Amino acid sequence: MANVLDLRRRIRSVKNTRQITKAMKMVSAAKLRRAQERAMLARPYAQMISNVLESLVRRTDLYNGDTGDVKHPLLIEREEKNVLVVVVAGDKGFAGAFNSNIVKAAQSFIDSRRAQGQNIDIEPIGRKARDTFRKRYPAAVYEKKEEHYDNDLATHFETIRHRAQPIEITGDHPTMLLKIDIDEVSDMARSIIDRYTHAEIDSVYVVFNEFKSVISQRVVVEKLLPIRKLGSHEITVAEEMTEEQIEAAGHAAKTAGISLQVPEESVIESEAKKFGTAEVDYIFDQSPARLFRHLMPRYVTTQIFHALLESVAAEHAARMTAMDSATNNAGDMIDALSLTMNRVRQAAITKEIIEIVSGAAAL
Numbered sequence: 001m002a003n004v005l006d007l008r009r010r011i012r013s014v015k016n017t018r019q020i021t022k023a024m025k026m027v028s029a030a031k032l033r034r035a036q037e038r039a040m041l042a043r044p045y046a047q048m049i050s051n052v053l054e055s056l057v058r059r060t061d062l063y064n065g066d067t068g069d070v071k072h073p074l075l076i077e078r079e080e081k082n083v084l085v086v087v088v089a090g091d092k093g094f095a096g097a098f099n100s101n102i103v104k105a106a107q108s109f110i111d112s113r114r115a116q117g118q119n120i121d122i123e124p125i126g127r128k129a130r131d132t133f134r135k136r137y138p139a140a141v142y143e144k145k146e147e148h149y150d151n152d153l154a155t156h157f158e159t160i161r162h163r164a165q166p167i168e169i170t171g172d173h174p175t176m177l178l179k180i181d182i183d184e185v186s187d188m189a190r191s192i193i194d195r196y197t198h199a200e201i202d203s204v205y206v207v208f209n210e211f212k213s214v215i216s217q218r219v220v221v222e223k224l225l226p227i228r229k230l231g232s233h234e235i236t237v238a239e240e241m242t243e244e245q246i247e248a249a250g251h252a253a254k255t256a257g258i259s260l261q262v263p264e265e266s267v268i269e270s271e272a273k274k275f276g277t278a279e280v281d282y283i284f285d286q287s288p289a290r291l292f293r294h295l296m297p298r299y300v301t302t303q304i305f306h307a308l309l310e311s312v313a314a315e316h317a318a319r320m321t322a323m324d325s326a327t328n329n330a331g332d333m334i335d336a337l338s339l340t341m342n343r344v345r346q347a348a349i350t351k352e353i354i355e356i357v358s359g360a361a362a363l
Contacts, residue, residue: 002344004348018326021323025327028320032214032258035313036313039211039313046306049298049302072293073196074227075226076226077228082201083121084122085109085120085122086125087103087126087129089311090126090315091175092127098314101209105239108237109236120168121169121201122169123173124169125177126311127174137169140163141163142159142162143159171191185301189297193300203223203226204224204225205222206221206222206304209311209318211314213259215250222234224304248324249321252320255324
């Protein structure tokens with residue numbers, strides 16, 4: 001059994017750890033408030049662009065009357081042979097099962113699609129997702145070709161992909177979640193749209209943690225492309241929180257001063273929902289094809305941007321909950337170690353008293 005000095009050292013060490021976990025919990029709570037606010041501020045724009053496109057769809061024909069083709073390639077549905085999976089995990093640990101749940105859901109979806117004979121491309125976002133899938137699957141191999149024309153006056157560049165494995169990693173975005181920038185998200189969305197337009201991929205799915213409040217979140221697999229119905233989320237797989245997770249998250253939120261309710265709809269968001277919904281004839285200055293060409297990429301970018309914002313908020317909520325549990329466990333460990341130390345000290349005092357009494361009796 002450990003002596004009193006060892007127990008005191010352990011108690012001091014656990015107290016220091018408890019101070020760290022408590023501070024990390026409060027930091028995560030502060031970041032969660034900002035992440036919630038940013039997600040709320042992004043909703044009116046997403047709602048507005050959805051309403052504009054819905055209004056345009058209701059008042060125009062999606063097919064060209066002369067050729068019969070769809071007016072935008074993102075609306076074209078093909079047989080799913082090549083599937084792109086965008087996995088949004090976290091950049092840091094100490095968030096409980098947040099990252100493992102996302103990776104598990106993504107891996108289950110990949111295995112089910114691979115069982116159907118489909119080729120899978122993985123685009124991990126976040127350091128945890130990148131590190132995990134890099135160990136499991138190889139990176140895609142690209143070859144850049146350069147051709148010269150007109151006596152080297154013109155040059156044509158072309159990037160050709162050589163698929164070696166049925167499951168490959170095609171992108172790398174390890175730092176995107178540190179500071180979510182709309183320009184960086186637009187570049188990634190543009191790359192995905194180009195691959196879908198050129199039929200390199202037939203569908204796009206996003207795996208992320210959908211966040212509504214601290215006690216209302218779930219890991220979902222959402223279909224991003226092709227676009228079937230504007231403004232709606234096509235959820236393929238969803239994993240809800242357990243009762244234990246809800247109780248732990250609720251306790252952490254209450255002690256940190258975080259509301260458990262879903263944030264109320266703002267005035268701007270309610271006005272955005274009404275835009276373009278009136279049954280009147282709108283006059284569009286540009287042709288429907290041109291409007292689709294400019295608005296559809298923005299719509300896809302907005303969907304990805306919103307998924308990243310929700311995932312960041314969910315990560316901070318998970319870290320806050322994990323640090324609250326660690327703080328409580330440290331308190332319980334301190335109580336148990338203090339009780340053990342008092343027993344050891346009492347036993348040592350009793351032993352010394354017995355030795356003194358025995359010595360006095362022997363005289």
